Amino acid sequence: MNCKPNDLAIVVRSALGTSTGLVLRCVRLSSSGGLRNPDGSFEYGPVWETDAYGPALCGTVHNLWLDADLRPLRDEPGQDETLQWAGLPKEILAESC
Numbered sequence: 177m178n179c180k181p182n183d184l185a186i187v188v189r190s191a192l193g194t195s196t197g198l199v200l201r202c203v204r205l206s207s208s209g210g211l212r213n214p215d216g217s218f219e220y221g222p223v224w225e226t227d228a229y230g231p232a233l234c235g236t237v238h239n240l241w242l243d244a245d246l247r248p249l250r251d252e253p254g255q256d257e258t259l260q261w262a263g264l265p266k267e268i269l270a271e272s273c
Contacts, residue, residue, distance in 0.1 A: 177222055177243050181205070185246040190230065199249065200228035200241070211242055219244075 179185050179202045187198045191213050202224040210220035222243040229239045 179224060179243055179246050179248045183248040183250065185224075185226075185241075185248050187230070187241065187245055188247050189245040192230075195230035198228060198230060200226040200246075202226055202246070202248075206240055208240065211240060 181202060181204055183202045185200060185202055187195045187200070190196045190198075191211075204225050206223040206225050208223040210218055211223060212218050219242060224241050224243060224246065226239050226241055230241075
């Protein structure tokens with residue numbers, strides 16, 4: 177699982193696309209085993225109840241997010257996901273005039 181109870185997390189994938197980038201708090205794991213997608217398919221996995229609401233199907237709102245769609249924002253040492261695709265920064269030395 178990506179998140180833990182009380183984690184701040186960012187939505188990295190949203191079925192409707194409008195909630196990507198939303199920062200929320202994971203309150204507790206839901207008893208739900210997954211969520212329904214806009215196309216009617218069902219995506220299985222751990223679901224978090226959160227303190228933030230987003231748009232759902234048929235104009236309703238929800239506070240349920242798949243763990244797979246969230247990334248925790250923690251203040252701890254470790255590599256950022258960005259390093260996997262961007263690599264480490266390189267020092268550029270300026271030429272003296």
